[in-house]
Amino acid sequence: MKTSGDSGFAFPDWAYKPESSPGSRQIQLWHFILELLRKEEYHDVIAWQGDYGEFVIKDPDEVARLWGARKCKPQMNYDKLSRALRYYYNKRILHKTKGKRFTYKFNFNKLVLVNYPFIDMGSTGSGVPQSAPPVPTGAGTHFRFPPSTPSDVLSPNEDLRSPGGVFSAVARRMARGSVSDCSDGTSVNSEIEDANGGGGEERGGERGLNGGGGGGAGYRSIIHPRLSHESLFRMYGGAGNPNTHPGPRGHQGHRVHPDNLSPFPVSPLPGPGGAGLLAPPLSPALSMTPSSHLPYTPSPSLSPMLGSHFSFNPEDMKRYLQAHHQSVYNYHLSPRAFLHYPNIVVPQPHRLAHDNRELGAERERGGGGGGGGGERERERGERLGLNSHRHPSPLSQSHSPHPHSAHPHPHPHSHPINHPLHLGEEPTHLPPFKFKLQPPPLGRKQRDVGQGHHPRHSSLSSGSGSLSSSGLGSSLSFGSDLSSASGSASGSGLISNSSSTGSLNSAGLPKIKVEPISDIESEEEVEVTDISDEDPDDRCDEYDLFSPRHPRPRPHQPPRHYPNGTSHDEDLDEDVFKAPAPPPPGLLPFFTSQPHASRGPPALKSEPAEPGDPPPPAAPGSTKCIPLKLRFKRRWSEDQRMEAMEEQDDKKVRGEEMERAREKEKERQHNGGIEENGASSGPSSPGQTGYDGALPLAQRGVSQELHRATAQLSLENKDC
């Protein structure tokens, strides 16, 4: 990990979005929305409403203003913002709730917010607190492997030694809230903060730890932009973690109503509901799995991990991979994600012994949004310059009395930085586990295929003709596109429709996986996104940090599915939302049931009620009574086949990418061979992991594979 060098982070390179896609590094609108949604201060402006995932923009102008402030786009207005929102339709991140003004709905069924596993989608009406729990603010959603230590996370100048240093820095960052300060000095943020009294109270809940920290001045760059306080906190401390809401406002530290209100299957599994609630955000993959699904094994190394750090030790990796794999299956994600580690086997999930989630957090949702009416002083015309301090921060959001409880160093002895378990010396790349959303539905605009009736220009650049609607069915068998981008290079943000859809299409190759049929999105098509790529701190003044992209013709926007704007999926989605949590993945015996069932064509999908669920029962000839060995064999063949298939598709879709990835992997293997072996002392040792012993013979090999992978990973991060 190159972190130490420039940023001091212990995250693998692949944990970050490539610089090549600066665009994705900035906060994305939906993240921002989510962010606002979870803050009580903004409930007068935007709030959850109705169905899960549905929210209403109560004050469009204000939301736009805030967004504009965050993006340093003073000209922002609802019209523009809504345009952006509309783009999400195609991406399926959102859709409009028809008939309700300013009401949109997140397609969480497709969009698994990796880093927002605890989102509280409570509905207003239900009286449930609206704001979300530890939802990372736009800020640090960047996915990162858990930092090993605070110092990994903090920039060099931060005072690592003092707890206050860490926290204050974080707090300071957190204090920045939703609105950013534009570098030009027109700090919107400050505007708001000032408005709220000394720049510090407004976000009460989160500021709890800001005990000292000196003014916010200059905090801006104290922490590396990539640092997510959110994850930091989550990582460091489930319990006491301020951000996690231990504080007064942490109403739902532990969602009390998880199953019902959350879009995420919080506790699919009976029992320690949500044992995983606070599962360490090992990866997007992990997070994406409803926490409770996480098959973490309470291994010795686990607790430390939960407590404060994570290291790339084999066990952790194993868990990570395991979880990932599990996710793949749970969500019917393409196994491509595991392309590099085809042999990894995910053992039966074990539940986390103790959940470290933010329990006890109680959130007192004080009077709730007082009548939104009164205080809206801002007006659209006025832009940043004026202050429109709207949210007099609720006092209720007091600060966590024990800011330090979240001290990141619960386990000082296991300082990650030098974690003994760190294996490997060579940098390795793990597949980025980048999840993409399905491409937009075929559009109604097919009509214009080929015809440019462009108002402004007649140039039909690339993709206009692309969409042949239907046909592209080809690749679509697997609903989710879990793409494993090539190591560090990948780029996209969390969601992306096939990037080059347009161009490729024009070439005649169906590049996009198109949903064959209407928007019916099969539940299997759970989309996982890594919302980790944005950094709230990426602000206007930092724009130039990113190299400008080369201008290129903008591909046509793929047409939408629904002819006539009819959103068929509305219902579906709704169902999805209401649907009970998906079956416990863990229950999906990795070995026993047929794995890819869900990957079939959408047509297969049936029970709308179980979105994201594990694949349906094994096909008729299931392996039920087959000996384990055989089963494995079978399973493997199947997997291989699937992989092959997908690869084929992939090739069409993004062959290059894959190719590169594979190449990389090869390379890695080649180069890292030595270290790989060295790692063998780790997890593969029987009994060490805790499950090896229980693993069937067949799995041993797999284990090794995993081990190897782990080692590689470790290597990869070695230079952090």
Added chain:
DNA sequence: AGCGGAACGC
């Protein structure tokens, strides 16, 4: 209100 194409910017 909403939608969505197009060009443009970062």
Added chain:
DNA sequence: GCGTTCCGCT
């Protein structure tokens, strides 16, 4: 890749 800005159309 992700908006932002415009704008015509419903």
